Amino acid sequence: YYKKVEPLTRPDPGLLALAATPVVCDRNGIPLRLLTDERWFRHVPMPEDKIPVLVQQAFLAAEDSRFYRHPGFDPLAIIRAARANSRAGHIVSGASTISQQLVKSYKKRGPRTLDAKLQEIIESVRLERLLTKEQILSAYLNRVDLGNNLLGVETAALCYFGKKATALDPVEAATLAALPKAPTLFDPWGRHPERLISRRNWVLDRMTSLGWLSPAAALTGKQSDLMVLLEPPWEAPHLVDNYIAENRERGLTTEARLTVDLNLQREVERTLKSHRLRLHASGARQAAAVIIDNRTLEVLALVGSFEYSARAHGFVNGTKARRSAGSTLKPFLYATAIDQGLTPATVLADVEKAFRSDEGEYLPLNYDRQANGPVNMRLALGKSLNLPAVRLLDHLGEKGVYSLLRGLELLPANAPGIDYYGLGLAVGNPEIRLLDLAAAYATLANGGEFQPPVVVLGQQPAVPRRMISREAAFLITDILADPLVRSSHLQNLQMPEPVALKTGTSTHYRDAWAVGFTRRYTVATWVGNFDGSVTATLPGGQGAGPIFRDLMKNLYPGEPPAPFTPPATITTRRICSMSGLTPSPGCRELKIEYFVLGNEPAVQCGLHNGEGNHELPTDYAQWLKRRHTEGRESRYRLAGYSPNLDAVFVSTTWPQPQIYAGPVQISGEDHSNAAGPTTEIHITYPLDNDRYILEPGQESLTLRLEAKVRNPIERIVWFVDTKELGVAGPPYTFIWNAGRGRHRVQAADENGYGEMIEVTVE
Structure with a gap:
């Protein structure tokens, strides 16, 4: 018999160690998710010297109180179990020691026969000769099946209580120790918690009888309810999903700590959900938010949707989905302008103008469909005006802004070229991701140095790259933090100040954004629908703005944010608030403005005449x-x-002048597009080579001819196909009923100088 059973009962300590399954935790070690192996088991081992005494005592009380006094099997326990089973007529009590249970956990012997039981006892005795009691107990507590495919006390502590085994109290330790007898019967997530409570209370009494727990503590514990999590930890699901997807191929570490703070993460989730009904009433069924620590670029909270479910496509990670940026990219346009020599006081024209694009005419409009005339850069950015932004980009050229957006990683490596976006860069036609946008705004908070966001704690951050000058970053920050130039609905948000804030709204109100920062934090929020459907005219300030406000209030419940401080290379000057230049005696409205040192206005204002106009x-x-x-x-x-x-702006009909009615000329020579040396008439609408398509049954369309002149002129004459159309004074507009065909449109002064364009109506 010995020769038969010797190889069958030979212990193999190498089989005791189970492969650990990865655990993803927050920055403080709180579990976010426990991953499973290929058999759907979870196993988080603990070192032998880390298993708390309280947990050891609970399991010894429940499973093997004579563990330290038997050689691997317990004869007294066998006799006691035999008597109990004989009286009951069926098995009601077992006698397996912890050593025997450990052997059974790694070696399956088939049917439960007397011979199998004898082999188990023999191997248990042999195992105790190879290992110390402490090693056996540690191996058992790391392998014990505690139900729901959870192996080991650390795994169960994390899944049932959301804490490590070292943090368990006596009631929680007794709860775990109650499970090995019948993990399914005493399932903490089952329908009969009273069964587990009864077994737990028995364990508490056993611990008291063995002198490991005071009667008072046991009594208090037995009066408590069963307090367990409803499911294994499943926190920050979008962020954890993203971490797994990006690291699975290179191999997941046993324990990964992400940069999120679970308490802040839950607060952001609650904040988003508190706005759900309000937003749903406005046609927005989803929202997302990100909070970044500007000092380290660590992501402290990331919420990808209202809830991680199929409802409203909630499995989609809204922080990584590409959406139309709206006006959130304007700060980078103006930062480029400042780095090219412009200032917050530079006057821009907020008037309508048509631009040529690959798709035809581009006619930008402001959000409110109004034009404000001359505005300075501070007001243009603060009010998020589209017309001056497009004009500015047209003046600067798209290359610099496009390169900046690429450098800030707002545009992907495979993004289309500059021509694809064109002047639409000024009003946010690129599709961007919320997480990338947060990192770009953190660049402004960090003085123009860019680093990608960090989601793994301890990960070596990328070397900062200078993308925007420190001076431009401060000036843009100061404008975004200026409550006097914000839109009225942003002024009413009542946020902690100072905070730099920008909102954005995409075409047809599909996306509403609010992103901003203090010196310490950057907060970015998005509201919309993952299927791309429109909202009920919900702009960024009203959709995402209140969420942004609440998140900032959560970050600053007491003391306000620290003020933004200018670098030493920034100075202030008193200027004319209308022209942005050094005041003249006629300037009535003055202000103090920031300038880059050496780029202060040197020219005196000439905008005002002696009558105060x-x-x-x-x-x-x-x-x-x-x-x-x-x-x-x-x-x-x-x-x-x-x-x-x-x-x-006289509206009477001008007398028909006797002027040259042929092609536009200069110096007596015919030119198709020539202007005089003083007048310089320029046709602003239509654009040269514009093409208009008539509706079915339509024979003509009404076009508004528009022109501007460099120097004052009383009137200009409009011609179509060399025939005089009419005379117009300032602002030199004329209505033309255009029929089918290709037409030559000319605007000229009384000397025949001007400009000619061609348009087609078909």
Whole structure:
């Protein structure tokens, strides 16, 4: 018999160690998720010297109180079990020691026969000769089946209580120790918790009888309810999914600590859900948010949707989904402009203008469909005006802004070229990701140095790259943090100040954004629908803005954020608030503005005449006429023209002049596109080579001819196909009923100087 059973009962300590399954934790070691192996088991081992005495005592009390006094099997326990089973007529008690249970956990012997039981006892005795009691107990506690495919006390502690075994109290330790007898019967997630409570209370009494727990502590514990998690830890699901996807091929570590703070993560989740009904009523069924620590670029919270479920495509990670950026990219346009020499006081024209694009005409409009005339850069960015932004990009060229967006990793490596986006870069036509946008804004908070966001704690951050000058980063920050130039609905948010904030709204209100920062944190939020459907005209400030506000309030419940401080290379100057230049005696409205040292205004303002009016170039003629027609009086006038706007914008029919009616000319020579040395007439609409398609049954369409002049001129003459159409004074517009065909449109002064374009109507 010995020869038969010797190889069958030979212990193999190498089989005792189970492969650990990965655990993903937050920055403080709190489990976010326990991954499974290929058999759907979870196993998180503990070193022998780390298993708490309390846990050891609970299991010894429940399973093997004579563990340290028997050689691997317990004769007294066998006799006691035999008597109990004989009286009951069936098996009601077992006698397996912890050593025997350990042997059974790694060696399966088939049917439960007397011979199999004898082999188990023999191997248990032999195992105790190879290992110490402490090693056997440690191996057992690391392998014991505690139900729901959870192996080991550390695994069960994490899944049932959300804490490590070292943090268990006596009631929790007794609860785990109650499970090995019948893991399914006493399932903590089962329908009969009273069974587990009864078994747990028995374990507490056993610990008291063995002197390991005071009667008072046991009594208190027996009066407590069963307090377990509803399911294994499943926190920050979108972030954990992303971590697994990016690291599975290179191999997941046994324990990974991510940068999120679980308490903050849960607070962000609650904040988003608190806005769910409000947003749903406005047609937005999803939202996402990110919080970044600007000092380390660590992601402290990342919520990808209202809830991780199939509802409203909630499995989609909204922080990694590409969506149309809206106006959130404008700060980088203006940062590029500042790095090219412009200032927050630079005056930009907020007036309508048509631009050529690959798709035809591009006619940008402001959000409110209004034009504001001359505005400075601070106001243009603060109010998020589209017209001056597009004009600015057209002036700067798209290359610099495109390169900056690439450098900030807002555009992917395989992004289309500059021509694909064109002037749409100014108003956010690229599709970007919320997490990338947060990192880009953290670049502004960090003085223009860019680093990708970090999600794994202890991960070596990338070397910072200078993308924006420190001066431009501060000036943009100061504008975004200026509550006086924000839109009214942002001024009403009542956020902790100072905070730099920018909102954005994509075409047809599909996406609503709010992103901003303090010196310490960057917060980015998005609201919309993952299927791309439109909201009920929900702009960024009203959709995502309140979420942003609440998150900032959570971050700053007491003391306000620290102020933004300018670098030493920034100075201040008193300027004319209208022109942005050094004040002249006629300047009535003055302000203090920041400038890069050495780039302060050196020219004195010449915008105001002796009557206190603000004189504008003829670029603003159409805008000024509209204001005057609507009765909105102001001190604006056209430079070089009468201060009487009624006389300037005369509506009577001009006498037909005797002027040259052929092609536009200069110096007596014919030119298709030539301008005189003083007048410089430029046709602003239509654009050269515009093509118009008539509707079925339509024979003509009405076009508004528009022009501007460099220097004052009383009137210009419009020609179509060399025939005089009519005469127009400021703002030099004329209505033309255009029929089918290709037409030559000309605008000329009385000397025949001007410009000619061609348009097609078909």
